[in-house]
Amino acid sequence: MSNKTKRFLLPESEIPTQWYNIQAEMPNKPLPFLHPGTKQPLKSSDLYPIFCEECSNQELNQTDTWIDIPEEVRDRYKNWRCTPLVRAYGLEKALDTPAHIYFKNESVSPVGSHKLNSALPQVYYNKQQGVTNITTETGAGQWGTALAYACSQFGIDAAVYMVKISYEQKPYRRSMMNIFGAQVTPSPSMSTRAGKDILTQHPDSNGSLGTAISEAIELATQTPNCKYTLGSVLNHVSLHQTVIGLEAEKQMAMAGEYPDKVIACFGGGSNFSGIAFPFMRHNFSEGKKTEFIAAEPESCPKLTKGVFEYDFGDETGYTPLLPMYTLGHNFQPASIHAGGLRYHGAGVILSQLLKDGYLKGVDLPQSETFKAGILFARSEGIVPAPESCHAIAATVREALRCKAEGKSEVLLFNLSGHGIIDLASYDRYMQGDLTDYVPSNSELESYLKDIDVLQP
């Protein structure tokens, strides 16, 4: 082991200076967002009431392949980037596989996940525009923590709606947001109409991401100088995350290899996009045959069992209609521990790419993901986030297939975050207290029915 290089490190000067905008190069462009009232295609200015102008423009930019990273953002990236690319010799040995396994370690960020890659530019652009208050929602808390950090760095007030069950069961993410100075409200709350409506109908509601999004948008649109931000699903979020893959591309070259498979977990698609898009462009233009695997929980299987339709991004219906793979905006995912993957839809770009065969989804039971996570912790020394455990479990499946087939393929996965604030979930797994949950066809159909009502 001693003479093998494990970590491929880039100096600060190699932090990308531009993000990669895959929209400009996709063989089939995404379908337009539709106005929920008129059902007409949206212009970016239609998004200005919700998002800051630069993010709105990036959202619908289908022409510029490369978009400059502002120097102020790049400067903040220097607090932890470039992140390491690691050859997982320990995991390879534990699996006795001929595959070469690499992972990009995004868990080293100050908030423990990749979410900061987009929180910083989003807050920066808002600050530039003179916005003084930002709202958002958070499920497990990774995104809310990243947003709170970014707001503390740029001196903006942050208001975070946190899904109530997480607020109560996972108080530490809330603590971290408080430390960074953010105001955190359990959702549904009585502070918005959307929240009041839910609480009136379901006084004991545990909340959902869809509801929290509705509350955060409502607050943003009704408060002066206040905008909304989102940590996944949207195109500009995927754009910002491409720093992951752009660095990884250089680091794989340092290792003298190119990935046969690129693997990431999938909630709304932000970390998947980040690692995948910079490699996928070589599939478009240079005939590379890399496979892209999105690992989702079997309890929330939008990629493998969802439908490609126009649907809302939130529960109440404040967002534009988005053309995406969805389980229906009222879908109520089971309370699995990978809170970041409990979302009903996939991003618009990713949905188009899935439809066109550029990526494939694989759905995993959470028990398999925790088993893989513990194997990873013992062999590589890092406790992964429950979300990231999905990427690891999918990688383990591939590595065992390589072993069975005697192939030494190159596997690259994204370690999107660490699990140090999610140790209670590991406890429950180790105590045999976790159940797997697969929604029945009739359950899936009952939610999918709601979509049709909204079809243009």
Add this chain to the structure above:
Amino acid sequence: MSNKTKRFLLPESEIPTQWYNIQAEMPNKPLPFLHPGTKQPLKSSDLYPIFCEECSNQELNQTDTWIDIPEEVRDRYKNWRCTPLVRAYGLEKALDTPAHIYFKNESVSPVGSHKLNSALPQVYYNKQQGVTNITTETGAGQWGTALAYACSQFGIDAAVYMVKISYEQKPYRRSMMNIFGAQVTPSPSMSTRAGKDILTQHPDSNGSLGTAISEAIELATQTPNCKYTLGSVLNHVSLHQTVIGLEAEKQMAMAGEYPDKVIACFGGGSNFSGIAFPFMRHNFSEGKKTEFIAAEPESCPKLTKGVFEYDFGDETGYTPLLPMYTLGHNFQPASIHAGGLRYHGAGVILSQLLKDGYLKGVDLPQSETFKAGILFARSEGIVPAPESCHAIAATVREALRCKAEGKSEVLLFNLSGHGIIDLASYDRYMQGDLTDYVPSNSELESYLKDIDVLQP
């Protein structure tokens, strides 16, 4: 800010190849350890029943200035070292100080603290000797987690006695040790005579580090092929931690500066030694005038209010008699949140250096330390461990003094770990629910009285 370098990064090749053994260069050597029965000076072979041979030899090595780091250990260091040296521009700005503040970021290790620097070589040397089982104790859990990690890397079984109140109140460190495969027992337990004795007298005992050490030593000495390890206080632990300061020395040179003050928190002395000793050698030999400041909690003030005497390292009296600054081995520190600083004594080398005026202690109320920690989180983006908050608070005092005096001194502190598993402590601080505690003179005297009985 954009053009200023914040992080000074070294490549893997700059990981030190040797540790610095300050014992060989100290103006006054430490007094010998004494056998608790015979009161005669110990030879290293007298330690073999407790520790592995190499650690025992390093413990009493007063001749070799440099000790080679085994390649297998250096290879494991590559999982996260070299750690960054960071110029804290954000903190400087928040304090409006002319001081230049730097910190060495040891929180980036896979277990979140500097403890791994010594856990890896200790486990490695045990493995080389054919040891199959290792015991240790842990208070807040930082050391136990590092030991569990190291044992999982080298394939050795770990048994950790965890102070009962931490076991119950801070379950997440225990979870992390379990994930790495260690067996964790709350102390006092019925598995040892030391534990049984305490439980017989005090059935409701919350435990203490002193008791847990007694239990871990007893198990090690009574189990075949089993040795004990310790995460602080001892000389070989300080030795291993010097990688921190050796890297920092090169990084300060990259920044073109040399520290006027080196600051670290102080429990048993491991992280303090690590950052301080490599700089202190230039005070010995080249007439440098750097000041070394050890930040301890006012509730456990061994450096500022302890006595320099021979005392036991544990509560039951299994350890050799150590010449050290101590509050008495029965001292019961208040339940502050910086669990890693709740220890009655200072390391033997450090005690001699304190006696000879090479370092000074400063004692801090925990409320001041949390206030400093939150200021640091908001200005530098990292949530520090409650222990590390003591170093930050002492640095803030120095920076404000520099401001009052109009001096731009260079301050370097060690960020020994992050506080992401200690967020409940921050919650209590933010809710105004933390109290400060200063032991009275009569309380201190009551414990100091016990020492005299043991004097040679």
